[in-house]
Each structure stands twice: as structure tokens, then as C-alpha cells.
Amino acid sequence: MRYLTQSIEADLIKKMVLLAGPRQTGKTTLAKEVLNARSTATKAGVYLNWDDSDDRTTIRKKGWSEDATLIVLDEIHKYRKWKTWLKGIYDKVGDKQKFLVTGSARLDVYRRDGDSMFGRYHLWRLHPFCLAERPENLSPINYLERLLERGGFPEPLLSDDPTAAKRWRRERRDLILREDVRDLESVRDITSLSILLDELLERVGGPVVISHLANDLDVAHKTIVHWIDILAKMYLIFPVLPYARSLPRAMKKPPKIFFYDYGEINASNIGAKFENLVAQHLLKRLQFLEDSQGDRYDLRYLRDKEGHEVDFLILKNQKPIALIEAKWTDDEPHSALNYFGDRLDVSMRIQVVGLLKNRTVRQGIQIVPASEWLAQPLDQSIFN
Numbered sequence: 185m186r187y188l189t190q191s192i193e194a195d196l197i198k199k200m201v202l203l204a205g206p207r208q209t210g211k212t213t214l215a216k217e218v219l220n221a222r223s224t225a226t227k228a229g230v231y232l233n234w235d236d237s238d239d240r241t242t243i244r245k246k247g248w249s250e251d252a253t254l255i256v257l258d259e260i261h262k263y264r265k266w267k268t269w270l271k272g273i274y275d276k277v278g279d280k281q282k283f284l285v286t287g288s289a290r291l292d293v294y295r296r297d298g299d300s301m302f303g304r305y306h307l308w309r310l311h312p313f314c315l316a317e318r319p320e321n322l323s324p325i326n327y328l329e330r331l332l333e334r335g336g337f338p339e340p341l342l343s344d345d346p347t348a349a350k351r352w353r354r355e356r357r358d359l360i361l362r363e364d365v366r367d368l369e370s371v372r373d374i375t376s377l378s379i380l381l382d383e384l385l386e387r388v389g390g391p392v393v394i395s396h397l398a399n400d401l402d403v404a405h406k407t408i409v410h411w412i413d414i415l416a417k418m419y420l421i422f423p424v425l426p427y428a429r430s431l432p433r434a435m436k437k438p439p440k441i442f443f444y445d446y447g448e449i450n451a452s453n454i455g456a457k458f459e460n461l462v463a464q465h466l467l468k469r470l471q472f473l474e475d476s477q478g479d480r481y482d483l484r485y486l487r488d489k490e491g492h493e494v495d496f497l498i499l500k501n502q503k504p505i506a507l508i509e510a511k512w513t514d515d516e517p518h519s520a521l522n523y524f525g526d527r528l529d530v531s532m533r534i535q536v537v538g539l540l541k542n543r544t545v546r547q548g549i550q551i552v553p554a555s556e557w558l559a560q561p562l563d564q565s566i567f568n
Contacts, residue, residue, distance in 0.1 A: 186214050187317060187562055188308050191476060192284070193218055195306040196254070200274055200283035205310035206419035206444045207288035207364065208356055210338050214310065215256045215286050222254045222282075229254035234262050246273065254282045261287040262367045271301050278304070288360075289368055290417045308475050311468035312336030312444060315559035324555035328538065332457055335447025336464070353448060357381070360418050369414050376401055380411055384421060384441045388449055389456035391426075391438035391487070412441070419444055422467060427484040427497050427504070440485055442467075455512050458538050458554075459495060462510040465558045466496060472562045492520045497528075498567055506532040506567040510554075513539045517547045532567060 188203070195201050196218070203211050212233075219229045230252045232239040242248060243263070248255055260266050274283060285291070291307065313336040318327050334340045337356075340349030361374050371377060383397060394412075398405045415421045423439040443449065446460040463483070470481035482499040486492070486507070498506040507530050509518040514537065521533040525548075533549045540553040560566050 185217070186210060186310070187472070188310055189214060189217060192308060193221065195308075196222075196282045196284065200270075200278065200285065200305045202291045202305050202307045203284065203286045203310060204291040204307065204419075205288070206312065206337070207360055208337055208339060208352075209310055209312050209419075209444075211286040211288070211310050212258055215258065215284055218284060219254055219256050228252065229256065231256045231258065233258040234260050250280075252281060254284060256284045256286070258286045259288065260285055261289055261291055267301055271304065274301075274304055288364060288419065290419070306475070309471045311464070311471070313338060313341055314465050314468055315555060316465075316469075316562050318559065324559055328555045332454075332461060332538075333447065333451070335445045337445055337447070340447060349447070353445065356445075357420075360420060364418055365414060368417070371411070371414060376403065377411055377415070380408070381415065381420065384412075384415075385443070385449055388440075388442060388446075388453070389459045390440065392441045393438050422463075424463060424483050424485050424496070427486050427499075458512045459510045462508070462536055462554065462558065463496065466498070466508065469562055469566075470498070473565075476563065486520070486524050492523050494518070494520050494524050497524075497530075500567070504528045504530050506530065506534065508534045508536060511535060511537050513537070515540055515544075515551050517549045517551065521549050522547060 192201050192203065203215065205211055216231060219231055223229050230248045232243050232248065232255070234240055234243060234257070243257065243260065260270070263269065270283070270285065315324065315328060315331070318324065322330065330341065334349050340352050343349050361378055365371055365374065365377065380397065380401060383400060384392065394405055394408050397408045401408070412421070412423065416423060421441050421443055423441055425439050426437045428437065442460045442463040444464060446457055446464060449457040449460060451457070467483055470483055473479060474481050480501050484497040484499060486494040486497050494507050495510045496508040497504055498508065507521050507525055509521055511518070518535050521535065525531070525533045534557070535549055535551045536554045536557055537551060538554045540551065543550065543552045543556065545551070
């Protein structure tokens with residue numbers, strides 16, 4: 185059972201549920217588990233996938249049984265007017281039938297018809313496996329090492345064949361770029377989009393200057409901005425903006441770019457790879473808290489003109505609440521945590537270290553093992 189299963193089952197009692205997240209992260213498996221759990225001997229649900237031609241016909245004709253208790257609609261966001269279509273059906277039969285909608289692109293941004301279906305659904309975002317979802321046969325430190333090597337997506341993570349994991353990774357990228365992007369965006373130069381991904385892999389952990397990428401790929405500045413937005417919508421990457429007291433100022437500064445599948449990052453760059461793992465773990469936790477509790481959380485980084493830098497700043501309802509630095513081996517207190525902590529009045533100062541056995545507190549900074557601190561239950565508040 186994945187970490188969202190019970191939450192989705194509870195929300196389906198009152199509203200439809202949208203389940204978004206990266207391709208191959210387990211959305212279909214989770215949806216079918218929920219479907220099977222709600223089916224009875226006399227009333228069963230139905231699973232329909234927009235990518236299947238027969239299912240697509242059934243969806244467009246609304247040809248499922250009136251007795252179906254739950255209708256799972258997979259990849260329905262590829263239907264151009266899916267929100268208007270779904271809103272009409274839900275308003276008509278929503279009191280009799282439940283709907284679980286899954287998609288491998290950001291369902292909250294694909295609003296082509298201008299209707300957000302406000303008040304009719306709850307959105308949940310499913311992420312790859314993390315330290316808080318640990319298989320029983322792996323110790324915390326062995327699990328951390330496997331996550332670093334293979335990333336958190338179920339198939340490569342749980343496979344005993346490293347070669348098969350590499351093949352899966354290449355095939356997944358090709359599928360997203362050549363099918364998902366084609367279905368949802370008007371991008372012709374897929375080859376350059378793939379090159380951009382490679383360039384971003386080399387820049388993980390540092391600010392990404394858009395003009396430099398534009399020069400390297402020989403395209404316009406606005407094209408790189410557009411392509412990065414597309415890659416984020418497809419759940420390939422996620423940007424982390426620098427913190428500024430006004431959002432427009434932050435938008436003008438270079439972001440950091442991280443990958444949902446950090447298994448792609450070269451193993452020789454262990455510092456960047458570990459920072460990406462921490463970033464993905466934090467994003468997963470923050471989005472779970474947002475989706476379950478309703479507060480707004482943001483992930484930022486800090487850097488000033490004097491060279492002080494902290495990897496991550498957590499904002500809750502726009503207020504800074506935690507500073508976090510990721511270090512693979514260095515357990516010496518990172519001075520910038522106190523520098524920014526004093527100026528922003530943030531008392532929670534965390535240094536997450538990959539190769540560390542026991543937690544300590546030095547100079548007011550909590551220095552904690554990654555395999556312990558990042559493994560805390562997702563519904564547990566760790567930023568207090």
C-alpha cells in the first residue's frame with residue numbers, strides 16, 4: 185500500500201480525486217488497488233485508459249455501466265477538453281458514481297478550457313519512493329545507497345538487475361519526450377529538448393543561468409524558459425527558486441533545477457546527486473502536507489552577493505520556518521545556516537549528512553543522518 189492510498193479512499197467519499205505525478209511512479213497500480221478495494225460481488229468499478237483506443241471510445245461515449253461504483257480514468261488529460269467533459273459528467277452523476285482521475289502531467293496546470301472545477305475535486309501528487317517508504321528487507325543506510333544509485337521509481341529501485349534499470353531509464357525518457365510532449369505541447373525539436381535535459385543534469389546543485397543554456401543550444405532565451413516549463417509539467421524536473429521577499433525579484437534570479445529521477449545523475453557527482461535526493465524528499469513531504477492539510481508550502485534556496493548560501497529554505501504560508509543544508513560527508517556546522525537563520529528569525533537549522541551515524545547539535549545547528557531524518561513519516565511535522 186502506497187502512502188496516499190488511505191487518503192484517496194477517504195476523499196472519494198465526498199469528491200472526485202485527481203492523482204498526478206511522474207510517469208511510472210505507480211499511479212495506475214495505486215488506482216487499481218483502490219478500484220479493487222471498492223468493488224463488491226454485485227457492483228464493480230471500471231478502469232479506462234485514454235491511451236487505449238477501445239477505452240478512448242468508451243470514454244468519449246460515456247459507455248461504462250451505470251452500476252459502476254468507481255470510474256478510474258487514466259491519462260484523461262490528453263483529451264483536449266477533459267475538464268469541461270468531466271465537470272459535466274460529475275455534475276450529473278457525481279452523487280451516484282465516484283471518479284478517480286490519474287495523469288502523468290500536471291493536472292493542476294492543464295486548464296485549457298478555463299474551468300478549474302473548483303470545489304469538485306481533491307488533488308493528490310504521487311512521488312517516487314523515498315526513505316519514508318522503506319522496504320522491510322533493506323536497512324536504512326542500504327536503502328539510502330540504493331536510492332542514490334537507482335532513484336526512487338519503483339521498477340529500477342526494486343529490480344535486481346542494474347542493466348535493466350538503465351534500459352528502463354532510457355526508454356522512459358524517450359516515451360515522455362516522443363509521446364507525452366507530442367500529445368500535450370507543440371514542440372517540434374525533441375532532439376534539442378533531450379539535449380537540454382542532458383545539460384541540466386550537469387548543472388544539478390547550482391543556479392542555472394538561462395542565457396548560458398540559450399547560447400549552448402543556440403536558441404532564444406524565451407525558448408529555454410518555455411522548454412523548462414514543459415519539462416516541469418511532464419514531471420521530469422522541478423525548479424527551486426531563490427528566496428526573495430517579493431516573488432517577481434525571485435523570478436529574475438537563476439533557479440536551481442532538480443530531477444524527479446535523480447538516478448540519472450552521474451555517480452561521480454555524489455554531492456549534487458545527494459542534494460537532489462534531499463530536494464526530492466523535501467518536495468514530496470511538502471506537497472503531501474499541502475494536499476492533506478491545505479497550508480501552502482514552498483521550497484526555496486538562499487544565496488546572497490557575499491557568497492553565503494544554504495541549499496534549502498522551507499516556507500509555510502510564505503513565512504520562513506526551516507533552513508536545510510545537504511552534505512554527503514561534511515558534518516562540520518555550515519556557518520551560513522546561522523547567518524541566514526539569525527537574519528530571517530528561523531530557529532530550525534538542519535544539516536542533513538549522508539554518511540553520518542549519530543545526530544548531534546553544534547552551534548545551534550542540528551546535524552542529522554539523512555537515513556534517519558528523511559525517513560520520518562510523511563504525515564509527521566518535522567519543521568517545528
